[in-house]
Amino acid sequence: MATAGLTAFAPSQSGGVTVTMIRMLTLAGLLAAYQAISSSGLVFTGAMPSLWAIGSALLRQLADAGFYAHLGITAYEAGAGILIGGSVGLLCGIALGVSRLLAAVLDPWVRALAPAPKIVFLPILMVVFGIDAGPKIAMAAISAFFPVAVATFGGMRGVSPILIRVVRSFDASLLQLVRLVYLPSIVVPVLGSLRLATGVALIGALLAEVKMSNRGLGYLIIQDYNAFRTAEMYALLISVFTLALAVNAALRAFGRRYGAV
């Protein structure tokens, strides 16, 4: 056992070193290539500002209190959307899992709409909710609803019928059935879908801000684009991507603690 562990460990360790080296080299190569093209004058410098310009724009941005105010707005819109869309999705998934009739009637609609390009709902949401935070939250909620609903329903369907019959034979109520059998078995798929839902909700809120807004990170990005402040725009994109990936990694780690992949 110990030797097997050792032999399995030894190559993976040397592999780990080469993997890190490949990543470092790739990053360095990409950055060097970018800087070379940027300073070569082949491309208009406005389109590819130097790494130095982007770096200093990033530092300026991170020192600016206004940036955090806009970040807070986007986080609020996406967060409220996840909360609303996620909980409605959870309830909907549970309802579909408990009732065969509901599942037969609603499941085709949920599955047909799940991959549809939801961005086209935005004009309707703007007509209904105005142009403030409302349509952004609604956009995030619609985006977050589908992954959670589909995963919850999938988890509910995966419950062994034997377990259900056992609990039924003890004369358990529907509430007890949900609490004792269904809820424990949907924890893993729901946590997994939460990561996906957060990602699409964030995109929904940001795109709604890009389309029409005067607040939020999406608004800042499109403002910089319109004013051709490209270094600032690159810096914003770096911040937004870093934040999105950090949230994604945190949710993945959180889900792993409960056995989600």
Add this chain to the structure above:
Amino acid sequence: MTRGGSIGSIGLLVAVVAGLEALSRTGRVSAFVMPPPSEILAAIPALVLHEGLGYATWLTFNTTFAATAAALLLGVPAGTLLARRRVLGQAYEPWLEAAFAAPIILLYPLFLIFFGRSLVTVAVMGFVVAVIPVIIKTREGIIGVRPVLHNLALSLHMTPLQSLTKIVLPAALPTIFVGLRLGLIYAMINIVAVEFLVGIGGLGFVVADMYDRYDIPSMYSAVVFVIVLSSLFFLLIERGERWLRPV
């Protein structure tokens, strides 16, 4: 059960549409917020005749197919390389997974700077999101090929190219199809989104245009049209994948 279910599904749709119609007709919901569904449906022919909805559909699908084809051309070799050179695969796999989860659509202003306000930008945005699942799934499929098949290629003295084209790729095909399906879906979603946000190209542009003109019934028709069409398209791909899948 399934037949009863589909009758129920359609019944639900009819009930919801009738309810919305009643809400709008009785004035409980202003026609400026939501026109009656009958008017929304009646506006579709005008969209086709006067606003080029047919051309927009053709354009969006063409861009989607072009972007996905490019993603296959580049993604399958890239995925094969990442599967063959294990270390490269280990190095880049987490990056690809991260890119798959990242809000790539937000890069569209960047692509606008490089490619201008043109269909190229739209197609490139579709390509970028489609190529990632194709690479990931190709690598996954090739790594998952059973060792016994590799041994068969060895015992038949196949050249590396022969074993790749005759054994490894066919064996990995079902998984590559998953990547292709994901690529098509992601490409179309992102292409419609960029069209909508930038106001160029096909279906997304029509929706944005109707909103900008504040032609509410036509806007609703365009939205319904896009949603129904894309849902049917994705359903078709799913069926096609199941049909093409070699057992």
